[in-house]
Amino acid sequence: MKLRKIELANFRNYEKLELEFSKNIICFTGLNGQGKTNIVEAISVLGLLNSFRTSNYSDLLKFNTDYFFLKAFFQNSSKRDLEVKISYDKEIKKIMFQNKRILRFSEMWGKIPIVYLMPDESVITTGPPNARREFGDKLLSMVDAEYFSALNDYNTIVKHKNKVLFSLKGGETLNAEMISIYNSKIAELGTKLYIKRIAFLEIFTVYFKGILLKISDGLYKGEIRYETLMDEKNYFKSLHENLKKYQKDEIRRGTTLVGAHKDDLDFMIDSRSLRKFGSKGQHKLFLVALKLAEIEYIKSITDEYPIFILDDLYSEIDEKKSLQVAKILDNDIQTFITTSNSRIIDQLDKNSSQLFRIDNGVCEAV
Ligand SMILES: Nc1ncnc2c1ncn2[C@@H]1O[C@H](COP(=O)(O)OP(=O)(O)OP(=O)(O)O)[C@@H](O)[C@H]1O
Ligand SMILES: [Mg+2]
Structure with missing residues (x-):
């Protein structure tokens, strides 16, 4: 483009x-x-x-x-x-x-x-999990309309459920049936997101590793891991079970504590957590490699190079x-x-x- x-x-x-x-x-x-x-x-x-x-x-x-x-x-x-x-x-x-x-x-x-790299995006590698999730979610949404719509639906359901959970703190009585309907939807859509995220990572990390190695003059081996509370062998079943298991905590805290919206991407450099052990320069290189990989990934899926800022x-x-x-x-x-x-x-x-x-x-x- x-x-x-x-x-x-x-x-x-x-x-x-x-x-x-x-x-x-x-x-x-x-x-x-x-x-x-x-x-x-x-x-x-x-x-x-x-x-x-x-x-x-x-x-x-x-x-x-x-x-x-x-x-x-x-x-x-x-x-x-x-x-x-x-x-x-x-x-x-x-x-x-x-x-x-x-x-x-x-x-x-x-x-x-469009792919952009702004100075304050260092939060993607240094910040809390939601910055990394947002990175992946934005990229996937750009190339996969189904992902975009599943993510929107998922977020809407979680918002509705959170409203109900929050109202319980104000003395409302528990509508167990309602919560169970929300949980089924969260498990169904959450699994859809998970499957697409894993498929995305498989392709994306290949680009990413090659680019990081290149721009660091062969110095750094990078890796991106998907982190989840769920058992990845059967994400759907495990998410269902965890929603039940943590229901009391969710009611107490007034918010949805488990699901695809809590999964994280763990960035590793030379087999160690970048967030915990990375130097400032390593963080920057990692971020640049992520963005360059984003360009290649978009090209591979849409056959169109994005504009880079x-x-x-x-x-x-x-x-x-x-x-x-x-x-x-x-x-x-x-x-x-x-x-x-x-x-x-x-x-x-x-x-x-x-x-x-x-x-x-x-x-x-x-
Ligand atoms: N809505 C606005 N209307 C008019 N001027 C604005 C508006 N928003 C920001 N500015 C002005 O635009 C300027 C900042 O522009 P910009 O962020 O593009 O700077 P820059 O050239 O990128 O600078 P730097 O090198 O510091 O990043 C500031 O002077 C700011 O006051
Ligand atoms: Mg500027």
């Missing part, structure tokens, strides 16, 4: 901006706080319909304005043009894909694949590693890079890259 043209009006610190992209490496430089991340944020909103920084479109409105407009022309690998338009005026959010109104995010999901290049990796990464990035992957480090200019191959300089919401080609 390639982004060919983008238009912004009243988006973040841009009053008006129109850019065309004809190369595969597009780099935005400029001092801190000038609007580099804002541009790649616009790209992410156009492709994924949400921002990596906020869940409220109102935050994206240029200060003291009351509407914003975004437009993009993407082109897929079969050279088909795909147009996305988004407008927002505090009351109405209007999303158009190929001139057809999109009413639910799910209608767009997966249409414009690398926000704040040198905060993630040093110069030597970034050259290794560049070697891995296929010529066919359109990559948007932001950096305040002007040394990048010397490293870019003029034939395959475009450079823009940004100064207080004004972006100009260099």
Whole structure:
């Protein structure tokens, strides 16, 4: 997938901006706080319909304005043009894909694949289990509509069940039949999620291991393990049993304690837990490898390379590693890079890259 043209009006610190992209490496430089991340944020909103920084479109409105407009022309690998338009005026959010109104995010999901690497995503390797789960869930949802819908249904059921459990704390009487219906659904959908996650990991880890080895100069062996309370030989039966076993605790705590929403991914480096023993540099390399593997995985499933966004290049990796990464990035992957480090200019191959300089919401080609 390639982004060919983008238009912004009243988006973040841009009053008006129109850019065309004809190369595969597009780099935005400029001092801190000038609007580099804002541009790649616009790209992410156009492709994924949400921002990596906020869940409220109102935050994206240029200060003291009351509407914003975004437009993009993407082109897929079969050279088909795909147009996305988004407008927002505090009351109405209007999303158009190929001139057809999109009413639910799910209608767009997966249409414009984008992988991004942001500095604050270090939480994926250093943070609590839900950050890792979210990483896997987001990726799977992008390529597998069935997974996306099963995950939504699963989360809705858990939410409903939690409401009932919580109300018991307020003195409501237990509706055992209701809980049992919820539990059956949780076991059924939870197992579906589990099976898809395992199938995904089998393919994904092959890419991941190879990439980590490469970008670490053959130094690190990586591994990703699925962690669950359930017996993996019969996840469905085991989940059912555990839901029964922990029912008293769930009632006491007022929330669902077991299920696929509690499973974790354990990241290992040289056979040791990255979270417990990894150095800062190892965490960064691991994260970069995860993202590069994400690109390869999406390509393998959809036959389309995603657009890659690398926000704040040198905060993630040093110069030597970034050259290794560049070697891995296929010529066919359109990559948007932001950096305040002007040394990048010397490293870019003029034939395959475009450079823009940004100064207080004004972006100009260099
Ligand atoms: N809704 C908004 N309206 C107008 N300006 C905004 C809005 N949101 C953020 N800004 C401004 O945009 C600027 C930040 O832009 P951005 O995050 O793109 O900077 P950056 O160039 O990536 O900087 P850094 O190198 O520090 O990451 C800040 O000056 C901020 O005040
Ligand atoms: Mg930034």
